[in-house]
Each structure stands twice: as C-alpha cells, then as structure tokens.
Amino acid sequence: MEFVKLTYENMDKEHICCAISNNKDIQVMSKKNWLKERLDEGLVFLKGNVRGKCFIEYIPAEYAWAPIWAEGYMxxxxxxxxxxxxxxxxxxxLLDACIGDSKAKGKKGLVTLSSKKKMGFLSDPKYMGYKGFQTADTAEPYFELMYLPFEEDASLPRFRDSVCGHGDMPEGFVLYYTNQCPFTAKYVPILEGMAKVRNAAFQSVHIQTREDAQNAPSPFTTFSLFYDGQFVTHEILSEKKFDKILVSKGL
Structure with a gap:
C-alpha cells in the first residue's frame, strides 16, 4: 500500500479515512480545517492511499489538545x-513511521491516551503494551496515559490537575468537545436537539483553543459528557445511545 502525508497542497483532495466519503460534508470540512490549523505546529497525518480507516495522527505533545504534561514527547x-x-x-x-520521525526530530518518546481495557476512540492498551508502551499515569474512571520512552532517563508524562476537578460544573449534562474528530460536527447538534425536546439541562462547551483543551476536565477533549459533575462517557453518541442515557436519568 502507498502511504500519503497530508499537506496544505493535498489536504482538500485527500480522503481523511473516517468513513465519510463526501469532502463537502460538514464533518469532513470541520476536521480538515482543524488539521490545517495544526500543520505549522508539527502535526502529522499519515494515511494509506485508500478510502478507509488506515492512518495515524500525531503532534508534538506541547501542542496536543489534551490536558497532559509531556514536554519533549510526541x-x-x-x-x-x-x-x-x-x-x-x-x-x-504507521507506528514505526511515527517512531522513526519522532526520533529524527529529537523527541524523548511517544505518549498516547488509552484505557484499562480496549475502548473506542482510545489507543488499544494490549497492542500498545505489545509495542513497548507503559502506563505513566491514570485518571478516573478508566483513562491511562501510556508512553514509549526513547531514553532511559526520560521524564515521566502525566495528566494535568484539571482532570481531577469537576465540582464547579452546573447541574445536568455538560458536554466538552472539539473539532478534532469529524463526527462531533454532526452529533453534537443532534444531542443538543434531543435534550431540548426532553427538557433536559444541557450545556455544550466547544473547546476551540489548545490552551482550553490543555486545561479541560477530561483527558479526552474530543468528546466528554458529564452529568451533575460526574463523568458519563467519552464515546461520541448516536441518537439511540443518548436516548438510553436520557432514560436512565429519568428524562
């Protein structure tokens, strides 16, 4: 298979692999705009030259949209x-390409967000462990920050303190999200509409800067739903799945 690295020049014509075929779809447009704004920060999106899900996306940790301390890592x-x-x-x-590129750029190692067991949208802990990654830090209820150091004395990455404080959230649902995943452009308005019909308190917080992402209350800034200050899920919800949550809350 041929692999393609996204650039300013080829971004508009390349398929971004997330099961959406139409480049004019709002989901694709929001994701590509987000990617374009990160390229100068060192973001790399390497993909198979296919219309399917076969890619890796990585960025210097100082520019990551995640509440972590991992200076010098990718x-x-x-x-x-x-x-x-x-x-x-x-x-x-893909992972070996990332490792080679990161070493060439003088990075200390790699870091990624995983979980206690395999879950959607997060790195597979079994596979990452097989590739030599170790757990550097954990955050409730199931998040794990895994890392692969290139040096024996590399500093240990960790979550920021913001992931521990949810006490000042308003009652009801609070959803934090970014445009890093194309699916949020479609599903966030749907969830907002469902909550309104059910008279459910629902506040969406669109994270639009790296600084806000790095101080977010959840390790997974792409999509994290809370209810009365308690974490509910990081999974980008369909109508059916959100309906089950609403019912469970008596709404």
Whole structure:
C-alpha cells in the first residue's frame, strides 16, 4: 500500500479515512480545517492511499489538545486501522513511521491516551503494551496515559490537575468537545436537539483553543459528557445511545 502525508497542497483532495466519503460534508470540512490549523505546529497525518480507516495522527505533545504534561514527547492523537485493512501489518508500519520521525526530530518518546481495557476512540492498551508502551499515569474512571520512552532517563508524562476537578460544573449534562474528530460536527447538534425536546439541562462547551483543551476536565477533549459533575462517557453518541442515557436519568 502507498502511504500519503497530508499537506496544505493535498489536504482538500485527500480522503481523511473516517468513513465519510463526501469532502463537502460538514464533518469532513470541520476536521480538515482543524488539521490545517495544526500543520505549522508539527502535526502529522499519515494515511494509506485508500478510502478507509488506515492512518495515524500525531503532534508534538506541547501542542496536543489534551490536558497532559509531556514536554519533549510526541503525542499520538489517533492510530486507526480497521475493516479490510486489519491483519496486514499496517498498524505496525504507521507506528514505526511515527517512531522513526519522532526520533529524527529529537523527541524523548511517544505518549498516547488509552484505557484499562480496549475502548473506542482510545489507543488499544494490549497492542500498545505489545509495542513497548507503559502506563505513566491514570485518571478516573478508566483513562491511562501510556508512553514509549526513547531514553532511559526520560521524564515521566502525566495528566494535568484539571482532570481531577469537576465540582464547579452546573447541574445536568455538560458536554466538552472539539473539532478534532469529524463526527462531533454532526452529533453534537443532534444531542443538543434531543435534550431540548426532553427538557433536559444541557450545556455544550466547544473547546476551540489548545490552551482550553490543555486545561479541560477530561483527558479526552474530543468528546466528554458529564452529568451533575460526574463523568458519563467519552464515546461520541448516536441518537439511540443518548436516548438510553436520557432514560436512565429519568428524562
């Protein structure tokens, strides 16, 4: 398979692999705009030259949209290989490419957001462990910050203190999200509309700067839903899944 690195020149024509075929779809447009604004910060999006999910996205940790301390590391936003592309070694190729690039840029190592067990939108802890990653820090209820140091004395990455404080949130639902994932452009307005119909208190917080992301109350800034100050889920919800949550809250 041929692999393509996204640039300003090819961004508009390249498929970004997230199961959306139309480049004019609001989801694709929001994601590509977000990517374009990160390229000068060192973001790399390397993808298979296919219309499917086979890519890795990473950025210097100082510019990561995540509440972490990991100076000198490279942060993996997403490594996603699925469907017909699984089982061909593409995950290894993409991760090895990231490792080689990061070493060439003088980084201390790699860091990524994972979980106690495999969950959607997060790095697979079993695979990352197999590749030599270790757990550097944890955050409730299930988040794990995994890292792969290139040096024996590399400093240990950790979560920022903001992930521990949820006490000042308003009652009801509070949703934090960014445009890092294209699906939020579609589903956030849907969830807002459902909450309004059910008279459910619902506040969405659109994180639009790196600074705000790095001080967010959840490790996963792409999408994190809280209810009465308690974390509910990081999974980008469909109508059916959000309906189940509303019912569970008596709404």
């Amino acid at each position: 942060y993996i936003d997403c490594l996603w290989v699925s469907g017909q592309f699984k089982g061909h070694g593409y995950s290894n190729f």
